[in-house]
Amino acid sequence: MSSQRRIDWAIYAGFVILIMLVPLVMDPFWLNRIAKYLVFGMLGIAVALSWGYAGILNLGQGLFFGAGAYMLAMSLKLASATSLQQGSDRPVPDFMLWNAEPGAKTELCCITKASFLWLPFQSQWFGFAMGLILPVLMAVVVGLIVFRKRISGVFVSIIMLALVLLVRLVMIDAQPVTNGFNGLTDLGWFKIGDFEFDPYIVPTYYLIAGSLSVVLLAARLLIDTRAGVILQAVRNDENRARYLGFDVPAYQTFFFAVSAAIAGFAGMLYVIVSEFASPTFMDLSFSITMVVWAAVGGRASILGACIGAIAINMISATVSETEGFAEAWKAIIGLIFVLVVLYLPRGIAGLAHDLIDRVVARKTPRASPVLRVHDATSQLAE
Amino acid sequence: MAQAALTIDGLGVDFEGFKAVNGVSLIIEEGELRVLLGANGAGKTTLMDLISGKTKSTEGRVFLHDTNITNWEEHRIARAGIGRKFQIPSVFKELTVRRNLEVASCKNPGVFANLGFGFPAKAKVDEVLELIGLADEANRVAAYLSHGQTQWLELGLLITQDPKIILLDEPTAGMTQAETHKTSLIVNNLRGRHTIIVVEHDMAFVREIAERITVLHLGQVLAEGSVTDIETNPKVKEAYLGSKGIS
Incomplete structure (x- = not known):
């Protein structure tokens, strides 16, 4: 392992330890907030993987986040206490009663037109599994069509942007099954065995922080595999890769799907800590915000994009709550973005990399240009 | 007679009325080094595009040994055993020289087969680094290579x-x-191990490597033969070389 690489892994380890220590200094309110930011950090990872490594700028990542969120939220909605108080033995979401067909039975099977879709979600793990399967399925279908047709660059961005808005519209329109604009609120708690993850307790924080650590390290390992290297080759020169015998769309689709799975997982975790799912997850502004996080953190770095997301959210939370900045905080975030794009095109991670390279170069004399020149001149003198 | 490695049978493509390649038939023997000559617009690069799948042909067939590979997808043709170097050198610019070659060394091209770590073909990569003379640059990022080195790296990929x-x-x-001389040494080194088809304008280079030459003109085969045959062929002189011959 080269020393740069060792430092790289040390920084990853440092980050994991750091987020594990947060509960020692934070109260439950802040802990819940940080947990949300960690979820956004996971979204940063998803964006870095597809944008930074696969070269696919997805302006509709919110689609996968929203899909994951809704899948788990449906299960948690059925698990909530109010769903059992609607006059049936089995759970029925309250909003379905308000949207019920005249004279329909208060049963999940038939209370509204498509309410039967909710039936399997009575199992929390079905919702959980779907939260991963649905985003992956969507990514694979879109990927196979788009990448096989060799659509690339800005066109993929526009297709995804249109797609997320379309799905958002459908979700809002399908009020009897999705509760439309209001989204799914008043959810039960996520359970593993008999343990309930109240969003304001420390174990819930560790559920999020642990998940983020696993995803972070897994994503880092993934880009180090042969497939990850080949993916970067594909991003560099699709044609060259194709003429070396690589099925380019398969690689793009695979990593697009992994990115979707991570976003879907993040969506589920967000539901666990925030106790709601809403069509705002599929707002255009949210998907674009994710891209900004990754750009600021450094899209070519998994950890950079993750830290970028967490840092921007921390800053905007602090700034927006500081009197005097309450009106101007969005401008401040915008300013940070502009400055980073202008002066740090590879984001915070790029800056960190350059600094590390400089330190390493100073420690190992061979790599130092200054010493090399010195060697050359002394050789000339001889 | 040696076995035919590549058989091209009446191959042609029609770009909305313009026939860039028009009924070209060629047989390239196993282990042969064939040079394609022709003026600009003669259809040399288009012919390569047709063989490697970049352009879909509208008539004719291409056989690799006995397999009909006509109009397959590029990556399938590549896997069947046809490699291609482009006119504008294309390598993986953000990867190091070694990484470039490692990617090319990957025998199993599927995504799931490549979820492991490390490229096993280290010996092969080292050998190629020596052959193309880039052993000292192995850890450099390909974007920083000179133009000539980039060309050699792409040869190395192949x-x-x-x-x-x-x-x-x-x-x-x-x-x-x-x-150019160094490139001819590399290409000569490959002779016998691979069947090679070269499109080239540089006559000094062609003389250093050529055995048989095929001259294309306006999308059709004009002549075929050794360097001397081609140099003395009056039709070729008229169409491509002018009255002065190869100089």
């Missing part, structure tokens, strides 16, 4: 990929004389 047939589109374009 050698590592180890296809049965190598298509080289102007491998010496933009090179200095010394670089």
